[in-house]
């Protein structure tokens with residue numbers, strides 16, 4: 001047993017149970033996220049788990065982050081949407097590619113939880129096919145001028161800055177995409193109204209419209225033309241974050257199913273005493289244990305700087321499909337009650353569903369896994 005990880009697990013579990021649990025229903029039904037909880041998560045250093053101390057983070061790794069995401073998602077999946085970007089997508093691109101000055105200006109407040117930021121890659125016609133992106137950045141003296149539309153951008157409305165990927169050379173998009181840091185309120189950047197989503201209601205998702213947005217060249221992140229590979233690399237990190245979140249959601253489904261089936265009496269006995277129900281619960285628990293072990297393995301490899309190949313995709317694919325399956329089975333075990341908003345499993349089922357879609361669908365993960373095997 002890794003005592004340090006177990007201590008972190010206990011402490012985050014207590015925090016989530018005591019501070020977040022009382023708001024879970026309100027967050028889901030009200031489609032908002034309390035500032036008070038954001039501040040508390042920042043005070044617990046949850047926004048910067050994987051960011052070194054010198055840049056305002058906790059100086060830990062992906063193993064610790066996985067435990068944090070799992071324990072928070074177990075109580076309120078939406079809450080993890082406020083922790084992932086700073087630790088994975090945005091945090092990792094800044095850590096690896098930003099200049100020292102950019103790190104001081106952007107990464108430090110992000111890791112401390114003083115500001116929110118997001119990652120804008122997807123477009124209306126470029127979702128799974130990221131290379132189909134059409135947002136353009138044209139050079140103009142000391143500046144670039146950005147035009148285009150990004151879609152499904154997490155927390156865009158609250159973000160103090162957005163990492164926008166745009167094409168600087170359309171002859172080869174894989175080698176002609178660049179990442180730009182666009183500050184909130186930059187003229188020409190318009191954030192759309194939040195999507196009316198099925199779940200994860202504690203986090204907004206909006207379009208980002210860029211109309212002749214003038215960005216100085218010192219706001220380029222990394223090298224000109226290196227943006228696509230940067231996005232793909234950070235998505236590998238992001239995917240292990242989603243896998244950990246899925247394990248947490250899956251665990252909450254198991255918790256709810258155990259609690260409900262023990263209490264529910266049919267045919268004169270608790271349904272948890274029936275073999276058919278017990279087999280379902282055993283199957284759920286087994287799949288969940290496998291998913292957790294996969295996440296732990298990939299997180300350890302990332303921390304030890306070992307090559308992960310397609311393993312982040314394998315973990316994301318398996319953990320998220322498992323999460324959706326377990327949430328569905330747990331709802332089934334609740335019978336008609338599971339179909340009402342009176343039981344937490346209804347929200348858990350809705351929240352689970354996006355995990356096989358965002359940060360690369362299950363089908364994209366299958367493509368990457370098969371390529372690693374065959375090509």
Ligand code: COS
Pocket residue numbers: 119121122127128129130131174175228229230232233235236358359360361364368
């Ligand atoms: N790390 C670094 N470089 C990578 C990479 C990675 N993980 N994955 C791909 N690349 C590079 C390739 O090496 C290639 O570079 P060269 O042209 O210099 O050889 C380039 O990127 C293009 O890759 P590829 O040829 O594999 O492109 P495809 O269009 O065949 O596939 C996929 C790209 C499908 C893998 C990509 O579009 C993808 O991941 N799509 C899903 C996007 C996604 O997850 N969206 C959700 C966003 S939520 S923030």
